[in-house]
Amino acid sequence: xxxxxxxxxxxxxxxxxxxxxxxxxxxxxxxxxxxxxxxxxxxxxxxxxxxxxxxxxxxxxxxxxxxxxxxxxxxxxxxxxxxxxxxxxxxxxxxxxxxxxxxxxxxxxxxxxxxxxxxxxxxxxxxxxxxxxxxxxxxxxxxxxxxxxxxxxxxxxxxxxxxxxxxxxxxxxxxxxxxxxxxxxxxxxxxxxxxxxxxxxxxxxxxxxxxxxxxxxxxxxxxxxxxxxxxxxxxxxxxxxxxxxxxxxxxxxxxxxxxxxxxxxxxxxxxxxxxxxxxxxxxxxxxxxxxxxxxxxxxxxxxxxxxxxxxxxxxxxxxxxxxxxxxxxxxxxxxxxxxxxxxxxxxxxxxxxxxxxxxxxxxxxxxxxxxxxxxxxxxxxxxxxxxxxxxxxxxxxxxxxxxxxxxxxxxxxxxxxxxxxxxxxxxxxxxxxxxxxxxxxxxxxxxxxxxxxxxxxxxxxxxxxxxxxxxxxxx
Numbered sequence: 001x002x003x004x005x006x007x008x009x010x011x012x013x014x015x016x017x018x019x020x021x022x023x024x025x026x027x028x029x030x031x032x033x034x035x036x037x038x039x040x041x042x043x044x045x046x047x048x049x050x051x052x053x054x055x056x057x058x059x060x061x062x063x064x065x066x067x068x069x070x071x072x073x074x075x076x077x078x079x080x081x082x083x084x085x086x087x088x089x090x091x092x093x094x095x096x097x098x099x100x101x102x103x104x105x106x107x108x109x110x111x112x113x114x115x116x117x118x119x120x121x122x123x124x125x126x127x128x129x130x131x132x133x134x135x136x137x138x139x140x141x142x143x144x145x146x147x148x149x150x151x152x153x154x155x156x157x158x159x160x161x162x163x164x165x166x167x168x169x170x171x172x173x174x175x176x177x178x179x180x181x182x183x184x185x186x187x188x189x190x191x192x193x194x195x196x197x198x199x200x201x202x203x204x205x206x207x208x209x210x211x212x213x214x215x216x217x218x219x220x221x222x223x224x225x226x227x228x229x230x231x232x233x234x235x236x237x238x239x240x241x242x243x244x245x246x247x248x249x250x251x252x253x254x255x256x257x258x259x260x261x262x263x264x265x266x267x268x269x270x271x272x273x274x275x276x277x278x279x280x281x282x283x284x285x286x287x288x289x290x291x292x293x294x295x296x297x298x299x300x301x302x303x304x305x306x307x308x309x310x311x312x313x314x315x316x317x318x319x320x321x322x323x324x325x326x327x328x329x330x331x332x333x334x335x336x337x338x339x340x341x342x343x344x345x346x347x348x349x350x351x352x353x354x355x356x357x358x359x360x361x362x363x364x365x366x367x368x369x370x371x372x373x374x375x376x377x378x379x380x381x382x383x384x385x386x387x388x389x390x391x392x393x394x395x396x397x398x399x400x401x402x403x404x405x406x407x408x409x410x411x412x413x414x415x416x417x418x419x420x421x422x423x424x425x426x427x428x429x430x431x432x433x434x435x436x437x438x439x440x441x442x443x444x445x446x447x448x449x450x451x452x453x454x455x456x457x458x459x460x461x462x463x464x465x466x467x468x469x470x471x472x473x474x475x
Contacts, residue, residue, distance in 0.1 A: 099327030193258025200251025
């Protein structure tokens, strides 16, 4: 089940809200976490019924590891090690088994190993996200930053909470621990959440999917169908699509959380206004960046053990960040690419330059580096990426393909230009509370536009069956 579907918007979500606030009246919130747990498992059941027991079993395992760490403190390292090994082992099997078999098939056959009976391993939806959430829990319990949670319903709800189950943001246990028991629902919070959800839905269905249609056509062109202008249009279209698509999902997840009293941390902060790659990673997929920083980069030594060790740590973290996204050499190359530029920024001292100095030039250079990185990320293989870069930087010109000309009507052109504003937004500070909660007049006006104009437009598009799935569902 996806958020941008008629069934979710007009059937599943209203029913969950009715049950959630109905138990508030009947049972004084004693069953609110159980209600969300049941709803979350139903949500997952619609999308991945074959893995519902896997989700439940892995949740029970990490619940036990947390309880054991509190009960048997002398053996905490053992329980943490078990949690890390089992979680990463399962993640590696489901995400990378097919990749490893494909890479070694020729050698295995030469060694006499018959692969004719090998069946592709299916990927559980959302495994990358809920695995990292569970690991954040066991690691924080081990470090003493929080105590294990005694109520298994509360813990299971934290792992499976449907607003962020499938594609994040990655909600660390210590960031949401108090809200599991003590959150407060209010009408203002509910309204702000509804506005945030509708804004994310509009961003996804109207803008991101339009950019996606351009990107899909251009990246699907035959080898001789690319020239400089077409390649750059495809690169920019995908740059806009992946930001608008993923930030839209985060907006919708944050908005849905607000409907039930939760306050998730923001996941994006105008990343294309960054003035360096370091700044970009402070603004892009913030929950993932913080996870790798807190649970991998800092434990490896961070920047505390000299320059050479810092460069090694950065490179390793971004190689793993790339591999986390999927089993393909393009993702590894993308991670190495970002790691390389982050190391260059440290070696040259560029990351220490004041943010306001040469801001325009630095924004253009940073955006160019990011766009080229997204080309690697989007291509099917490194060979296609090489062809794409050749077209981008060779100053070639051929006739625009008919499949692309077909997209270039007035509506799509206007929507692409609207999407492109994401590239020129000024850098902003991330407020602790959404602006829509603070400015009631703005919230009212935004609500009128969203609910009366954009929401019906989105529903019409969704009903036509022309929208694309969220990009990060594949990870």
